[in-house]
Amino acid sequence: MTRTGDHAATSAELGGPEGSTTPEPVFRAGDAEVVRAVDGHLARYLAARRAESLALDDDFTVELVDPLVSFVRDGGKRIRPLFAWWGWRAAGGAATGAEADAVLRAVSAVELVHACALVHDDVMDGSDVRRGRPAVHVAMESMHRDAGMRGDGANFGRSVAVLVGDLALCWADDMLHQSGVPHELLHRAGAAWRAMRTEMMAGQFLDLRTQAAGSESIEAALRVNLLKTAGYTVQQPLRLGALLGGAGHDVTTALHEYGADLGIAFQLRDDLLGVFGEPETTGKPAGDDIREGKHTVLVNEALRLADAEGRPGSGATLRAALGDADLSPQRLVEVRSLLVESGAVDLVERRIESLAASAVERLSTVDLPEPAAARLRTLADAMIRRDV
Template sequence: MTVPDYDADLPVHVERVLADFVREAGAAIRDTEPAFEPGLDALSAFVLGGGKRLRPTFAWWAWRGAGGDPAGPHAEGVLQAVASLELIQACALIHDDVMDSSDSRRGSPTVHMAFAKRHADAGLLGSAATFGLSAAILIGDLALAWAEDMFAGAALPAETLAAARPAWRAMRTEVMAGQYLDVHTQAVGDTSIEAALRIDKLKTAAYTVQRPLHLGAALAGADDRTIRTLLDLGGDLGIAFQLRDDLLGVFGDPSVTGKPAGDDLREGKRTLLLALALRGAREQNRDAEGRLIAAAIGNAALTESDVDDVRQALVDVGAVDAVERRITELTATALATLDRAALAEPAAARLGELAARATQRNY
């Protein structure tokens, strides 16, 4: 039997196991409850309709770096275990769009908007908006349930899955705590640097980089020192990744990001970029810029022209340069930690490439 070249074609193989799983997981309920078929189709389309596959990629290369053998008998099981992270990502994004009242994702209507339209087009009873929100919550819940099924059903020895359970449990709790902290911070209007960094650590660093690295290394039986080093690496790199995403949320090209420019401003996200901007405006006595930026946070009526004005203010008070410096510093620290981790090749080189790609300036 030919052994798949997982290393060379990792995204293709992640896509393959995801497609196989969502088809099989939905087969029985699709046959018995045809009314739920649109929900199954929506989740399948969401999971398979794009995304960088960063989380399974970080997890795979941590597994490889800690001694995982892509030609060994457990490679396919590891692939399924790490690919299950994409179902947690689907849950988080679908629910995030509900919480942020977002209209589009990846250039298409968000799940709740699509189901609201389905309700309206069919002339169903009740509120189309409420139906859409309810459907999205349930579809996101299904993604989370399926993530557990996919992880637990991976063809791996029980002791291997048990070793990875602490990372799996911690990641799921941390991302939910980070999501709550995000909405709570918006609700109380906390624009402090400390609050922004707490959200970045929980909602992105832990969930996007730290725990996937932890999970992959644990699946390979890595020792505590290696796992601690990878957690340090993932903390710095994950925050750098979020800071880059914060910049894209204001300056990004909608054709690349898949969301309208300035949506983070309209949604009222308390990012480090905005926290640094408000502090910079105070320290520099730039009251006009400070008022402009503060008034934009959470203003759903911002026009493209308004967003352009805020962008210029963010540049003028030095916030953009300050965030860029932090990204550079955090990425450098992460790469130095990667060197200390002494991971097997080609994993070390691939993780270095991932770090550069995830934090590079692209707006």
């Protein structure tokens, strides 16, 4: 079992996109060819759209399109296209050929949806770093300052970042529909595509709302995990691929349930990494979730245990740290110790293991072709045993 203090034991480097500053995760090891194909489709599509943008305006291209192109090409784990691809294969879709290549092009569009989510999330959370580099809004604020522009640089940076995310979402839809997948297949998969984007927005809103309300509800935190992460990371990409492949109700239901369990487990691992992860590996400052006041399942479990066991001092310490943007390294160490000693870390670890096991069990309810069934089982294990 991967424990919070020993994440580094499970990383594997495959050599990511040029300029990437974080190691490649172990779960990509079995899908290197798929990832290369996705990277290639994204690179070609973005290059073509950049060329079109130059005809509109040079500044638009350099200051808005180029940040998006760099963000997409220079990092990311490509989890979502991978799950969409294995949804296609689970439905009996071909591994090679023109149809398979068109599907790979289509599912690559999910990565642009992901780019929208991350760029906007950094604006809303006020996060300065993403993938070991300045977040888009921070980079654009610096550009505003270095160019000697007028007005509020921070507002300019945030505004441009919003547009970068919006453009990513627009181009995601364009890329899907220009993929070469037959119209009837795209129509069949449309429900998953629409649900994925709407659920992502709902999850982001609920994340903002629970944070603003200071909600300590574990159920509310799990609901955010389901909508903000599980839906557009595993559930809906799997469903998208499966529907493109013509999967029936039993298969799509099993994959949907697998995706819900595994997606939540994935986010719970993220919650642990957000407090205990190494910045050199995660690409984000240590303790960012605490500084941003995130009421994650981990945090809310610790608060519940402190209250239930009559440890008001522990609860007060944690509540005071949440949302403290100037949280010192020493206080972060104190928070980490509190989370471990409260038993919350062990509870979350056990929940992760249980959810991953449940996800794999869902696959046994239907007859899936190989190698899709085996790969989905492997991915379930790899998704929770990671340090990035």
